[in-house]
Amino acid sequence: xxxxxxxxxxxxxxxxxxxxxxxxxxxxxxxxxxxxxxxxxxxxxxxxxxxxxxxxxxxxxxxxxxxxxxxxxxxxxxxxxxxxxxxxxxxxxxxxxxxxxxxxxxxxxxxxxxxxxxxxxxxxxxxxxxxxxxxxxxxxxxxxxxxxxxxxxxxxxxxxxxxxxxxxxxxxxxxxxxxxxxxxxxxxxxxxxxxxxxxxxxxxxxxxxxxxxxxxxxxxxxxxxxxxxxxxxxxxxxxxxxxxxxxxxxxxxxxxxxxxxxxxxxxxxxxxxxxxxxxxxxxxxxxxxxxxxxxx
Numbered sequence: 001x002x003x004x005x006x007x008x009x010x011x012x013x014x015x016x017x018x019x020x021x022x023x024x025x026x027x028x029x030x031x032x033x034x035x036x037x038x039x040x041x042x043x044x045x046x047x048x049x050x051x052x053x054x055x056x057x058x059x060x061x062x063x064x065x066x067x068x069x070x071x072x073x074x075x076x077x078x079x080x081x082x083x084x085x086x087x088x089x090x091x092x093x094x095x096x097x098x099x100x101x102x103x104x105x106x107x108x109x110x111x112x113x114x115x116x117x118x119x120x121x122x123x124x125x126x127x128x129x130x131x132x133x134x135x136x137x138x139x140x141x142x143x144x145x146x147x148x149x150x151x152x153x154x155x156x157x158x159x160x161x162x163x164x165x166x167x168x169x170x171x172x173x174x175x176x177x178x179x180x181x182x183x184x185x186x187x188x189x190x191x192x193x194x195x196x197x198x199x200x201x202x203x204x205x206x207x208x209x210x211x212x213x214x215x216x217x218x219x220x221x222x223x224x225x226x227x228x229x230x231x232x233x234x235x236x237x238x239x240x241x242x243x244x245x246x247x248x249x250x251x252x253x254x255x256x257x258x259x260x261x262x263x264x265x266x267x268x269x270x271x272x273x274x275x276x277x278x279x280x281x282x283x284x285x286x287x288x289x290x291x292x293x294x295x296x
Contacts, residue, residue, distance in 0.1 A: 007119065009118060009119025009120075010238070011036050011235055011238075012242075013118070016073045019047060019062050019066045019070050020070050023062050023066075023067060029057050030057065030058055031057050035269050036235055036266065039272070040269075044069065046063060046065055047061060049061075076118055077118035077119070077120060082250075085171060086245065088170050089169050089170055091115070091131065092140070092164060093164055093248060095140060095154050095160070096164040099156045104155055106154065107152060107154075108124075110127060129150070135150055137170070139163065140154050140155065140157060142154040142155050169248060169249045169251075171249070171250075210251060210293040211256070214251075214259070216286055217260055217286040218247070219240075221240050221264075221267050222236060225271070228276070235266045235270060236263070240266075243259040243260060257290070260291070261287070264280070
């Protein structure tokens with residue numbers, strides 16, 4: 001029998017592993033999936049829980065959408081480029097949060113928070129490289145050691161703070177004025193496609209409105225469960241953190257949708273366990289705002 005254990009990346013990682021095991025071993029007996037996992041199965045139409053017993057055991061019948069979810073997750077988890085690109089933004093936000101709390105940061109303190117990509121925790125070497133990358137580009141400063149290119153006592157710079165506070169990824173290029181007769185058009189939102197035939201016209205497309213709505217959803221989710229016991233707030237906090245990371249970073253429409261649904265599910269589950277069955281209705285307008293902004 002298999003029991004899910006909370007780790008970095010849970011509950012999404014735990015759900016994926018359960019689906020994967022059910023696919024590879026039809027009829028496998030699971031123990032105490034928990035209401036959060038079952039709610040995720042039901043909301044996303046990933047699987048059906050069957051053969052439940054009074055002792056808490058059950059089987060899981062995976063649906064086509066569940067199989068697709070496993071494939072997409074494993075592909076994302078194995079994407080080395082996305083993993084590498086995500087870390088500087090995660091690290092800089094942590095440094096900013098420590099600065100706001102009146103403290104400096106160290107790589108070891110950051111590692112202690114178990115920063116991860118799809119449940120796979122970043123290594124000390126990866127964090128050192130990300131720290132060096134941020135230092136070289138002027139987002140952080142601090143004390144360097146002879147054997148390291150990254151600060152071991154890190155402080156955020158004004159440029160770094162601006163990126164975090166403006167909810168802008170460190171990978172985004174700031175817009176700079178150019179010569180006359182050159183026009184820059186930013187299309188903000190979901191599925192927008194504009195064609196313009198002009199020699200001095202630049203068009204970019206992003207999901208800033210979706211990112212803004214995602215930040216509002218994350219903040220509202222954490223606020224809605226603030227009165228619940230800490231053990232039931234943890235899942236919501238983790239889901240909200242993942243959503244903020246994506247919104248602050250690449251803000252991809254598909255990921256914003258997935259992570260927003262994950263936040264909503266975490267809130268509904270936490271509320272159900274504590275008899276607060278109206279939390280989903282309270283949060284729904286925020287979720288709808290995200291989906292409308294990204295064009296889902």
